[in-house]
Amino acid sequence: MSAMYQSATPPSRPTVNAGRLWAGGAATGVVAALIAVVGILVGRGLFGVDVLAPKGAGVWGDARTLWYAFGAAMLSLVATGLMHMLLLFTPRPMLFFGWVMTLATVTAMLAPFVTEQDFGSRFFTAGLNFFLGVAIGSLVAGSAHAAMRTAPVPPAPRPYR
Numbered sequence: 078m079s080a081m082y083q084s085a086t087p088p089s090r091p092t093v094n095a096g097r098l099w100a101g102g103a104a105t106g107v108v109a110a111l112i113a114v115v116g117i118l119v120g121r122g123l124f125g126v127d128v129l130a131p132k133g134a135g136v137w138g139d140a141r142t143l144w145y146a147f148g149a150a151m152l153s154l155v156a157t158g159l160m161h162m163l164l165l166f167t168p169r170p171m172l173f174f175g176w177v178m179t180l181a182t183v184t185a186m187l188a189p190f191v192t193e194q195d196f197g198s199r200f201f202t203a204g205l206n207f208f209l210g211v212a213i214g215s216l217v218a219g220s221a222h223a224a225m226r227t228a229p230v231p232p233a234p235r236p237y238r
Contacts, residue, residue: 093164094224101220102157106150109213113146116205126201127194149209156217164221174218182210 120128159177163170185206189199 091164091225091227093161093221094226095161098161098164098220098224099157101223102154102160102217105157105213105216105220106153108216109149109153109209110146112209112212113149113205114142116208117142117145120201120205124197124201127198128201128205149213152209153213153217156213157220160217160221164225171218171221174221175214178210178214178217182207182214185210 117128120126156174156178160170160174163173167173186203188206189202192199194202
């Protein structure tokens with residue numbers, strides 16, 4: 078009876094446009110690096126918080142500022158690689174990616190609190206890590222949605238009679 082209501086067109090299966098996904102991941106890396114730099118400049122320049130470097134290093138800080146921005150960009154590419162793997166091999170990739178990004182962001186937010194910095198620096202760095210996690214997670218997920226294509230599944234061969 079249910080065969081009577083089946084669609085005449087075969088069901089579609091999503092495929093991944095890897096070039097589009099990785100282009101979005103690269104763009105996410107640029108955005109994450111800029112968020113890190115702007116966040117550090119705001120913290121040091123506007124609020125006078127020692128973010129990753131002592132006050133003697135000035136508003137631009139030291140080499141750690143560039144490493145922080147570079148690390149944010151690299152983590153964007155790691156997140157893109159994870160998303161690509163999840164899209165190819167897991168049944169609900171967006172759900173798994175959401176969990177991984179949430180737990181990674183919470184970990185990054187808690188990391189400053191194991192240091193010996195003052196509370197202002199700890200809270201500001203945790204907030205910056207929160208914004209980086211949300212930006213990376215949402216941009217990579219959006220790139221993954223844009224990179225998904227539906228390709229028709231070839232019809233199953235009919236048995237010979």
